[in-house]
Amino acid sequence: MKLLLTSGGVTNDSIRSALVDLLGKPIEEASALFVPTAQWGQPMCSPQSVWNSTAGRWRNGVQSMxxxxxxxxxxxxxxxxxxVGRERWEPWVRAADALLVDGGEAVFLATWMRKSGLADLLPELHDTVWVGVSAGSMVMTPRIGREFVDWQPDGTDETLGVVDFSIFPHLDYPGWTENSTESARRWAANLSGPAYAIDEQTAIRVVDGAVDVISEGQWELLNAAPQIA
Known part of the structure; x- marks a missing residue:
């Protein structure tokens, strides 16, 4: 599976170009499935927010996925x-060029990816592009940190571990003081592995284990392994 892990979605030309490159064809020739599931586990979300994101009315002027x-x-x-039964839904997933996975609560999303069977199918989806937004990106990491556990606050912060780094989304988002750069550094200090703090204009692309950052904004790599001279 090819990953495009974002904080706010496809918010600029650089991220859009990366998506087209991953798809291997124009967006206009590609099919997608939208996954809103993470919102049900996030206390700040509601039936209205699920509808808004599904209908493309959620991004406050930013083109939705x-x-x-x-x-x-x-x-x-x-x-x-x-x-529904796996024999019915699995062909839908295999036929899609992209899975558009919305934000919400990442541990809740990971739980339902396992319960549904989608997590087990991921290794077979070699050409599918996973486009994550916020929790839809964080779910692919090993841990999200206690600060982002909202569904079961006393439960685990572990997610799927498809990649070996964690993600702090919405870096320095206006009005969100808890998402400051200083907060991201404190968050990363409680994690054992590498972590990226990314803003709304940044995405992390992962193909065959190779990681690169596409950004027209701000990002920071935290807990990076020391370089050996």
Whole structure:
């Protein structure tokens, strides 16, 4: 699977170009499935917020993931998949060029990815592009840190561990004092592995284990392994 891990979505030309490159074709020729599941685990989200993001009315002037010009977009709600049956939903996932995974609560999302069976399928989706927003990106990391656990505050902060780094999203977002650079550094100090703090204009691309950062904004690599001379 190819990963495009963002904080705020496809917010600039650089991130959009990276998405097209990962798809291997124009967005207009690609099909996508939108996954809103993470919102149900986030106390600040609601049925209205799920509708707004699904309908493309959520990003406050920023073009939403569902409105990028896809050939087709469908909705994939992970909490429904166990009752639908894998033989029905798996062909939908395999046929999609991209999975657009919205933000919310990353541990909740990881739980339903496991319960639904989607997590088990990921290693077989070699050409599929995973486009994450906030928690939709964080779910691919080993841990999200206690600061981002909202669904079960006394539970784990562990997620899927598809990549070997953690992500602090919404860096220095206006009005969100808890997302300052200083907060990101304190957060990273409680994690054992490398971590990226990224703002709304930044994405992390991962292909075959190779990681690079695409940014027209601000980002910082924290807990980086020391370089050997």
């Amino acid at each position: 569902v409105e990028l010009g896809w050939k087709s977009v469908g909705l994939l709600e992970l909490t429904a998949l166990p009752s």
